[in-house]
Amino acid sequence: xxxxxxxxxxxxxxxxxKEKVDGLKAVGKDVPGLVTILVGDNAASEVYVKSKIKACxxxxxxxxxxxxxxxxxxEKLLALVKKYNDDKTFHGIxxxxxxxxxxxxxxxxxxxSPAKDVDGFHPISIGNLVxxxxxxxxxxxxxxxxxxxxxxxxxKGKHVVVVGRSNIVGKPIxxxxxxxxxxxxxxxxxxxxxxxxxxxxxxxxDILIAAMGRAEFIKGDMVKDGVVVIxxxxxxxxxxxxxxxxxxxxxxxxxxxxxKSSFITPVPGGVGPMTIAMLLQNTYKAFLKINEMN
Ligand code: NDP
Numbered sequence: 001x002x003x004x005x006x007x008x009x010x011x012x013x014x015x016x017x018k019e020k021v022d023g024l025k026a027v028g029k030d031v032p033g034l035v036t037i038l039v040g041d042n043a044a045s046e047v048y049v050k051s052k053i054k055a056c057x058x059x060x061x062x063x064x065x066x067x068x069x070x071x072x073x074x075e076k077l078l079a080l081v082k083k084y085n086d087d088k089t090f091h092g093i094x095x096x097x098x099x100x101x102x103x104x105x106x107x108x109x110x111x112x113s114p115a116k117d118v119d120g121f122h123p124i125s126i127g128n129l130v131x132x133x134x135x136x137x138x139x140x141x142x143x144x145x146x147x148x149x150x151x152x153x154x155x156k157g158k159h160v161v162v163v164g165r166s167n168i169v170g171k172p173i174x175x176x177x178x179x180x181x182x183x184x185x186x187x188x189x190x191x192x193x194x195x196x197x198x199x200x201x202x203x204x205x206d207i208l209i210a211a212m213g214r215a216e217f218i219k220g221d222m223v224k225d226g227v228v229v230i231x232x233x234x235x236x237x238x239x240x241x242x243x244x245x246x247x248x249x250x251x252x253x254x255x256x257x258x259x260k261s262s263f264i265t266p267v268p269g270g271v272g273p274m275t276i277a278m279l280l281q282n283t284y285k286a287f288l289k290i291n292e293m294n
Contacts (some may be wrong), residue, residue, distance in 0.1 A: 002151070002263045004230075006143070006270040009150050010277035014059055017280050021060035032287035033062030033090040034118065034279075037080065039103070040070030045096045052094065055276045061283060062089060074103045078111050085113040091290050092118035092283035115290060118282035120172070129172060132179050136282050141173035143274025144209065144230050146281075148183040153207075153228055153263060160186040161201050163218070163251070164211035169232055173209055198222070210251035220256030229257055229264040232271050 021031050034056050038049045049065060056063035066080065077099075084093045093116045099105050114124040120138035128135035137145070148155055160177045164170035170190060177186040191201050199222040202208055207228040210218050215235035223229070233251030250267030258264050265271050287293075 001258060001261055003258075004147055004151055004263055004265045004270055006147065006265060006273045009147060010143075010273035012150075013146070013274075013277040013281060014055065017284055018059040020284065025060065030089075030287075030291070031060055031062055032092070032283045033064075034092040034094060034283045035064045035066060035084050035087075035090040037066045037068065037077070037084075037093070037095045039068045039072060039077065039096075040100050042098070045098075049096050052276055052279060055280060056283075059280060061280065064090065070100050072103075074107065077103060077108060081108060081111045085111075085116060088290075090116070091286040092116055092279075094119050094279070116286055118279060118286055120282065121168070126167075126172070129175050132181070136285070137176065137278075138168050138172050139275045139278035139282065140169050140232065140271060141176055142278040142282070143271055144173055144232070145176050145183060146274060146278065147230070147265070147271070151263060153183070155183050155207065156185040158186050158206035158228075159189065159204055160207040160209065161189045161191065161205035162209045162211065163191045163198065163202065164209075164213075164232070165190055165192045166211065169211040170209075173211070177207075208252075212251045214251055215249050216251070216253040218252040218257060220253065220260060223257055223260055225260050226262045227257075227260060229261045230271060231265050231267050234267060234272060 024031050036049045036052055038045055053063050053065050084090050093112050095108055097105060109121045112122055114122050117125050117136050120136040125136045129137055162170050162174045174188050174190045177184050178188045189201055191198060195201060202218060202222045203224055205227055208223060209230045211232035213233055215237050229252055231250035231252040235249050236246040237249050239247035248268050
């Protein structure tokens with residue numbers, strides 16, 4: 001059994017990007033830039049945005065963090081997005097979700113230029129993914145695909161069972177794995193909460209991708225021997241032995257499932273660290289496209 005080390009893989013990707021940026025700087029070229037837009041005081045969102053900005057500065061990207069008051073009007077937010085669509089310093093625009101209730105999230109996502117949609121949430125990006133065109137793919141599914149590549153995991157003709165159908169994880173990873181491309185070309189099943197007997201499906205999986213948000217839901221008797229397990233879930237469970245009073249666990253009961261698997265991602269340290277690495281990669285890609293360098 002191989003434990004997939006997302007932390008080390010993400011670090012390797014960041015280093016590769018840093019070397020590319022150093023190369024650009026050495027010849028006096030511009031560097032990629034990412035602007036993040038945060039609305040309101042959601043503590044978790046603030047942490048996410050901080051780590052994205054920090055990751056940018058570590059590899060030499062330009063970055064800017066816009067922090068707006070929670071009562072900003074939709075109109076003003078849309079105007080700010082438009083301003084950054086036209087700003088040549090920034091190649092990626094990330095509006096941190098969720099937005100306050102009085103703002104229409106779809107409208108804001110659709111206002112981002114598809115050329116700068118490094119989160120891959122714009123309907124044009126999603127449509128391009130579905131029809132197999134090169135596009136920005138949302139960062140967590142892109143990170144999972146990158147793990148298949150970097151660990152040279154055979155996916156062609158394999159049965160991939162995705163548990164979860166969210167727009168940010170389940171649907172895009174299912175669409176990636178369906179493409180007639182390297183490290184994809186799989187037979188894909190998508191499950192959701194209406195599945196009456198989930199284990200009927202999970203037991204058939206050569207590759208199981210769990211993105212449910214249900215702590216340790218997938219047990220050892222729900223998978224077959226040799227399965228590849230990608231655990232996307234991040235769940236807090238009470239743990240009095242920890243100073244903070246909780247532990248993080250995935251959607252998979254790791255200690256039961258790991259002995260049966262050929263590859264498995266741990267939580268934390270599996271899929272999680274790949275998300276920001278893919279955001280940086282998408283920003284670099286946007287930079288190349290905008291500057292017609294690829
Ligand atoms: P959502 O809550 O949006 O979606 C969960 C999906 O799981 C839904 O489609 C739901 O079905 C399905 N589901 C829930 N319970 C069951 C069940 N008992 N049987 C079958 N299907 C079920 O979650 P997200 O996709 O946003 O996130 C999933 C998990 O991944 C969360 O733990 C989240 O924290 C984590 N995550 C981690 C990221 C990272 O590593 N960087 C990034 C994004 C998410 P239905 O549609 O019918 O409700």
